[in-house]
Structures are given as C-alpha cells and as structure tokens.
Amino acid sequence: MASIKEVAVAAGVSVSTVSRALNGYTDVREDTRKKIMDIAQELGYRPSQSARNLSSKRKENVAILISGLGSNSPVDEFTGNVLKGLNSYIQGKNMIIAMYGISSEMQANQKLSEFCREYSLSGVILAGLKLGDPYIEEIKHTDIPCVGIDIKLEGKMGASVLTNDIEAFREITNYTIEKGFSQLVLVKGKNEASVTHERYSGFKKALKDNGISDNSVDVLDCRFDENLAYKKVKAYIEKHKKNKGRAFVCMSDLMAVAAAKAIEDLGYSVNVDFIVTGFDGIQLLNYIRPRIATIDQNIVKKGYEGMRLLMRIIKGEDKPRTIYVKHKLIEGE
Amino acid sequence: MASIKEVAVAAGVSVSTVSRALNGYTDVREDTRKKIMDIAQELGYRPSQSARNLSSKRKENVAILISGLGSNSPVDEFTGNVLKGLNSYIQGKNMIIAMYGISSEMQANQKLSEFCREYSLSGVILAGLKLGDPYIEEIKHTDIPCVGIDIKLEGKMGASVLTNDIEAFREITNYTIEKGFSQLVLVKGKNEASVTHERYSGFKKALKDNGISDNSVDVLDCRFDENLAYKKVKAYIEKHKKNKGRAFVCMSDLMAVAAAKAIEDLGYSVNVDFIVTGFDGIQLLNYIRPRIATIDQNIVKKGYEGMRLLMRIIKGEDKPRTIYVKHKLIEGE
DNA sequence: CTGAAAGCGCTTACAG
DNA sequence: CTGAAAGCGCTTACAG
Numbered sequence: 001m002a003s004i005k006e007v008a009v010a011a012g013v014s015v016s017t018v019s020r021a022l023n024g025y026t027d028v029r030e031d032t033r034k035k036i037m038d039i040a041q042e043l044g045y046r047p048s049q050s051a052r053n054l055s056s057k058r059k060e061n062v063a064i065l066i067s068g069l070g071s072n073s074p075v076d077e078f079t080g081n082v083l084k085g086l087n088s089y090i091q092g093k094n095m096i097i098a099m100y101g102i103s104s105e106m107q108a109n110q111k112l113s114e115f116c117r118e119y120s121l122s123g124v125i126l127a128g129l130k131l132g133d134p135y136i137e138e139i140k141h142t143d144i145p146c147v148g149i150d151i152k153l154e155g156k157m158g159a160s161v162l163t164n165d166i167e168a169f170r171e172i173t174n175y176t177i178e179k180g181f182s183q184l185v186l187v188k189g190k191n192e193a194s195v196t197h198e199r200y201s202g203f204k205k206a207l208k209d210n211g212i213s214d215n216s217v218d219v220l221d222c223r224f225d226e227n228l229a230y231k232k233v234k235a236y237i238e239k240h241k242k243n244k245g246r247a248f249v250c251m252s253d254l255m256a257v258a259a260a261k262a263i264e265d266l267g268y269s270v271n272v273d274f275i276v277t278g279f280d281g282i283q284l285l286n287y288i289r290p291r292i293a294t295i296d297q298n299i300v301k302k303g304y305e306g307m308r309l310l311m312r313i314i315k316g317e318d319k320p321r322t323i324y325v326k327h328k329l330i331e332g333e
Numbered sequence: 334m335a336s337i338k339e340v341a342v343a344a345g346v347s348v349s350t351v352s353r354a355l356n357g358y359t360d361v362r363e364d365t366r367k368k369i370m371d372i373a374q375e376l377g378y379r380p381s382q383s384a385r386n387l388s389s390k391r392k393e394n395v396a397i398l399i400s401g402l403g404s405n406s407p408v409d410e411f412t413g414n415v416l417k418g419l420n421s422y423i424q425g426k427n428m429i430i431a432m433y434g435i436s437s438e439m440q441a442n443q444k445l446s447e448f449c450r451e452y453s454l455s456g457v458i459l460a461g462l463k464l465g466d467p468y469i470e471e472i473k474h475t476d477i478p479c480v481g482i483d484i485k486l487e488g489k490m491g492a493s494v495l496t497n498d499i500e501a502f503r504e505i506t507n508y509t510i511e512k513g514f515s516q517l518v519l520v521k522g523k524n525e526a527s528v529t530h531e532r533y534s535g536f537k538k539a540l541k542d543n544g545i546s547d548n549s550v551d552v553l554d555c556r557f558d559e560n561l562a563y564k565k566v567k568a569y570i571e572k573h574k575k576n577k578g579r580a581f582v583c584m585s586d587l588m589a590v591a592a593a594k595a596i597e598d599l600g601y602s603v604n605v606d607f608i609v610t611g612f613d614g615i616q617l618l619n620y621i622r623p624r625i626a627t628i629d630q631n632i633v634k635k636g637y638e639g640m641r642l643l644m645r646i647i648k649g650e651d652k653p654r655t656i657y658v659k660h661k662l663i664e665g666e
Numbered sequence: 667c668t669g670a671a672a673g674c675g676c677t678t679a680c681a682g
Numbered sequence: 683c684t685g686a687a688a689g690c691g692c693t694t695a696c697a698g
Contacts, residue, residue: 001446001450003690003691003692004691004692005691005692006684013338013668013669013677014668014669014693015669015670015693016668016669016670016671016672016674016693016694017668017669019667019692019693020667020692020693020694023693028667028668032667032668038428040690044444044447046447046448046450047451047691048386048387048450048451048453048690048691049383049451049452049453049692049694050382050384050386050387050453050690050691050692051382051383051387051674051690051692051693052689052691052692052693053381053692054381054383054384054387054673054676054690054691054692055673055674055691055693055694056674057674057693057694066416069416069417069420070420070421070424073682077385077410077413078413078418079412079413080409080410080411080412080413081400083412083434084402087402087403087434088403090434091436096433096434098431098432099431099432099433099435100429100430100431100432101416101419101420101429101430110379111377113334114377115379116383117334117379117381118379118380118382119382120382128682129551142677173686190560190685198402198674225355231670234511240666244601249690257620261524261622263646279682283617284617284620285617287590287617287620287621288620289353293384300696319697336674336675336676337676338675338676344686345685347684347685348675348676348677348685348686349677349678349684349685349686349687350678350683350684350685351675352677353678353683353684356677360683360684361683361684362684364683365683365684369681380675380676381674381675381676383674383675383676384674384675384676384677384690385675385676385677386676386690387674387675387676387677387690387691388675388676388677388678388689389676389677389678389679389690389692390677390690448671506668553685582691610686
C-alpha cells in the first residue's frame with residue numbers, strides 16, 4: 001500500500017528524487033539510490049500505473065486486442081498460442097502486457113484511437129481480426145503502432161506478422177505431388193478470407209512448377225467448414241472412386257481431418273488410396289492416424305515476433321513492417 | 334483525444350458537471366445532461382481510465398490473472414475457454430476485463446496485493462494456478478475479492494468456481510460399470526494436483542456403490558502424462574491380456590486417448606475388448622473414433638460464472654463462496 | 667546531485 | 683442543479 005511519498009519520507013529525500021532513482025536516472029548519487037531502492041523493496045512499493053500513465057508522456061504500455069472471443073466462434077488454439085508467444089517474449093523483461101477482448105460490435109462503438117487513449121496504450125497487437133473489421137480500416141490512418149498477427153495491416157504505423165501463405169501452400173502442394181499423387185483436388189477455404197486467395201495462388205504456382213494444367217484440377221469450395229469438407233469429399237469419392245482426384249489438398253487442418261474421415265468411412269485408406277494434406281499445424285493432428293502432412297504455422301513464434309516488433313517500433317529501433325514467420329512442412333505417414 | 338475539459342468548454346458547463354452527467358448522477362438537469370452527452374459523443378470523448386482510477390475510490394476494475402502461459406507448459410484449450418466464458422458475461426455490459434499473464438516466478442517477486450494496487454484492480458479472477466503457487470497462500474489473508482477457476486481459494490475474500498470432481502468421477506465410473514465393465518483399472522493423475530484426490534475419492538464411492546472391493550482394482554499412476562499412460566496401459570494389457578482389468582478409467586481425456594491408442598496398437602477394439610473413459614471434455618474427443626466417454630467440465634461456463642460471481646462480490650450483492658458448475662456425462666460409442 | 671512546484675485528467679465533498 | 687477547489691500518485695522541467 002506504500003506510495004512514493006511514504007518511500008520518500010522513509011528515505012529522508014524528496015518525492016522527485018525517489019522517482020528519479022526508481023526510474024534509473026543517472027543523476028542520483030549512488031548511495032542515495034541504494035537507500036531508496038532498499039526502502040522501496042522493504043515497503044513493497046510499486047508505482048501506481050494509473051498515476052504514472054497520467055503524468056508521464058513517454059510510456060511503453062502495450063496490449064493485445066483479441067477479436068473473436070465471441071461466443072459463437074469455436075474455441076481453437078490460436079488465442080492460447082499467441083498469448084504463449086507474447087509471454088515468452090516478455091519473460092524476464094520486467095514488463096507486462098494487458099489483453100483485451102474486442103468484438104466487431106465494440107470496434108464499431110469505439111475507435112481504436114479512443115480505446116488507446118482510454119487505456120493509456122502506446123501500442124497494440126491485434127489478433128483474430130477479420131477482413132472488414134472496422135479497426136483494419138482505421139489503422140491505415142492512425143499514428144499509434146499496431147502489429148497484426150495473421151492479418152495485413154496498412155498505413156504508416158501498421159505492421160504485420162504473417163505466414164508466407166503463397167510459398168507455404170506451394171510447398172505442401174509440391175510435397176503432395178512428389179509423393180506420387182498428381183491428380184489434385186483443392187479443398188478450398190472461404191473467399192472472404194485473404195489467406196484463401198494467397199494459398200490458392202501458391203497452389204497454382206505448384207501446378208505450374210509441375211506442368212499440371214489448371215483445369216485438370218477439381219476444386220471443392222468448403223469455406224473452412226469441416227462438415228462441408230466431409231460431405232463434399234465423400235460425395236466426390238463416391239462419384240469418381242479412385243478414377244479421378246486422388247489427392248485432397250486442404251486449406252486447413254480441420255478440413256483435412258474431415259476429408260480423411262470421409263475417405264476412411266468409405267473404406268479407403270488415407271495416404272494409400274487417397275492422400276490428404278492440411279494447413280495450420282494444430283495439435284489435433286498429433287492424435288490422428290495416419291499422420292496427415294501439413295504446414296505448421298508456428299503461431300507461438302508469431303506471438304513472440306509480434307511482441308518484439310511492437311516494442312522495437314515503440315522504442316524507435318525499428319519501423320513498421322511485415323515479418324514472415326518461417327513455416328514448417330510436417331510430413332505425413 | 335478529447336479530454337473532459339474540452340467537453341466542458343464545448344458544452345459551456347464546468348468539468349464537475351460533465352463528470353456527474355457522464356457518470357449518471359441524478360442531480361443534473363436533463364437538458365444539461367443531454368447536451369453534454371451529445372457533445373461527448375460528437376467529440377469521441379472517453380474518460381481516461383488512468384485519471385479515473387487515480388481520483389476515484391469506488392472502482393470496479395477487474396482482471397483475470399492467468400498462470401501457466403510459460404513456454405514449457407503445453408497449450409491447451411483451457412485458457413481460451415475461460416476467456417470465452419468471461420467474455421460472454423461482459424457482452425453488452427459495457428465493461429472490459431484485462432488479462433495478465435502471471436508466472437510462478439512473478440508471484441514470488443510481487444505480492445498479489447501489490448499487483449492489484451499497481452494496476453488499480455478491485456478484484457481478480459485467477460486461472461491456471463497450481464497447488465503451492467504463492468498467491469494461493471496470500472489470498473487467505475487478502476481483502477481483495479478473488480475468484481479461482483478450478484482452484485479452491487480460502488480466506489474471507491476467496492471464492493471458487495469448481496467442478497464437483499467427486500460426484501463427476503463417481504458418475505463416470507458408475508457409467509463404466511453399467512456398461513458391463515466392472516474389472517476396473519484406474520489411470521491416475523499426479524498426486525500434487527488436488528483434483529487427483531477428489532476424483533480418486535469419487536472413484537472409491539463408485540466402487541462402494543457397486544459393492545466392488547478396493548483391492549480388486551489396479552491403479553496405474555500416470556501423472557496426467559499421456560506418454561506414461563500409453564506405456565503403462567500397453568504393458569498392462571500385454572501382461573494380462575483380457576483376463577484382468579478391462580475398463581481403463583482415466584483421470585483426464587488425454588490419458589484416455591493414449592490408453593485407447595495403446596489398446597488399438599495391440600490389436601484390440603476400444604469399447605469392445607476394453608472400455609476407456611476420460612475426464613475434461615476436450616475438443617479432441619470429437620475427432621477420436623470410437624468416441625470415448627467423458628465428463629465435460631464446461632470450462633466456458635466456469636469462466637462465465639466466475640466473472641459473474643466476482644462482479645457480484647465487488648458490488649456487495651454476494652459473498653465469496655464456492656460455486657460448482659454442473660458437469661455433463663458424455664457417452665461413448 | 668537534490669528539491670519545490672506544476673501538471674497529467676479525472677472525481678468528489680462542499681458551498682451555494 | 684451547478685461550479686470552484688482539493689486531491690489522487692506520479693513525472694518532469696526548472697532552479698539551485
């Protein structure tokens with residue numbers, strides 16, 4: 001419960017001196033500082049962040065704003081992994097990061113800049129944003145540093161941490177073909193998601209790499225919906241048997257798992273009669289047999305890099321820019 | 334960027350009046366209030382929380398402190414589900430909750446009361462705490478409302494949201510027996526976890542319910558470790574074949590999944606040759622075939638109820654107490 | 667190297 | 683019903 005004043009009195013110095021000592025200013029005599037430190041420690045003194053925020057200009061408060069916690073969205077590992085990544089960055093750095101849930105509704109009611117002012121934030125990480133969310137547009141013209149995880153942010157203060165979806169999807173498609181399955185079926189995500197377009201573009205590059213013509217490939221539009229993927233893949237196989245597409249290249253792991261299930265439910269063997277590949281690298285795949293090949297996006301690393309970039313931007317050590325976190329191909333069996 | 338002063342000037346009233354109008358005090362003339370509201374809206378005014386925290390006594394700032402985000406812990410769904418629950422409570426309530434990651438190390442460095450003072454918190458939800466964490470002890474003597482999710486908090490300000498582990502485990506054990514498998518093998522969690530003891534006690538009640546003697550039951554100490562569970566269950570079956578324990582009653586879903594895998598790897602059929610049951614209700618089970626019976630703990634609900642209880646305690650509408658969130662038996666196939 | 671003083675943006679008795 | 687003023691706990695020029 002100690003305030004700076006109590007520390008000052010106990011140390012027999014002024015409040016200003018305590019403040020300077022505690023904040024690591026150099027113009028404090030060493031023994032004065034020592035005494036102040038000791039007393040602060042003893043009293044369990046902690047500066048009130050509210051008071052500090054109110055009086056100080058140069059502050060380094062950051063927060064992560066998480067969208068999509070709303071109750072209709074399925075809980076996935078994304079949030080936990082991002083948090084874990086942020087956390088690993090601040091470990092031992094004597095800093096703390098606040099997290100706030102932001103719904104699309106809330107974004108409509110309160111501008112990001114107002115939010116940051118209200119909570120004294122000097123920079124934010126944004127996770128879970130969807131194309132069309134109000135903040136995406138606002139960030140183009142804001143002057144507070146923003147780092148988007150898995151979402152491209154524009155404007156002079158907009159930075160991003162992304163997977164190179166084009167390269168990654170090209171890679172896994174090539175992997176599929178190398179495994180001897182060149183009659184491809186693309187199990188596609190929803191068009192509203194930017195990643196769908198990027199992965200699609202990577203897919204086409206892989207076709208070109210292998211001299212496969214676009215129109216020899218079937219596309220199942222499954223909108224990242226596992227039930228839809230199950231149905232469409234099942235129907236596809238029932239119709240063509242093993243005579244047409246034999247490789248289901250999926251834009252997400254969950255769709256891949258559904259596709260694999262469809263294959264098995266029809267009495268075929270995954271990775272033998274038909275190959276399936278995913279994208280994301282979710283935990284679930286570790287429990288599915290046979291193992292489905294995928295691209296691990298390394299979300300934890302994204303959290304870490306996002307945090308690191310944000311701090312560097314705030315301190316002026318770096319400029320807002322786009323970082324690509326290296327993905328990893330995980331082979332199937 | 335507007336401050337209360339600018340609103341006051343624009344409205345032609347004093348700062349005090351603006352403050353009272355915005356905070357819903359009744360002693361403001363209706364048209365004055367209306368004008369102030371309009372102008373505040375127009376200017377995009379938001380009160381600085383820092384200033385408010387500093388000047389006001391009766392504040393209702395709450396936060397969730399999450400332990401176990403440390404990088405060595407596996408990411409699971411727990412955190413995301415709790416957050417989702419909290420979030421569903423505050424939906425539309427015009428409030429926001431801050432989240433902070435707290436490691437055991439940090440707990441050792443900074444007392445909870447100091448933390449709350451530093452961040453102007455009037456109440457906290459604690460999630461992911463382990464037996465032996467420093468804050469558990471401190472809470473016994475603190476005077477700030479604390480709600481523990483899945484951890485029993487003591488002291489006059491300690492509240493808890495729990496599963497009735499004893500009843501739940503008794504229930505699933507009884508379910509197993511009803512399914513015709515009475516030669517039980519308990520796949521046990523680690524002794525350092527309080528839930529292990531409670532589930533064990535529920536297990537024994539079920540034995541008594543069915544007149545089964547304790548020493549006819551084998552216990553595999555697997556410490557909530559899936560690899561250990563896999564090994565021990567496999568060794569057990571290799572040794573006894575189908576001649577002894579036939580029902581692996583597991584204290585967690587992950588151990589149950591491992592047990593099921595061991596069974597299948599030995600060429601047996603899950604839920605036919607041997608039955609397996611879990612505990613938790615994790616998403617993964619929806620993807621494992623055949624479906625393993627389990628107890629769904631409803632973590633989302635726990636988050637919701639925890640938040641609700643905390644707010645009620647802060648407002649004086651309720652006393653710190655223990656809430657049990659109803660679990661649900663999910664049958665296997 | 668140190669202290670007195672102003673000020674950050676609010677809330678809240680108090681007076682009228 | 684409204685306003686002037688004190689105060690919350692800090693930081694930061696400024697003076698010495």
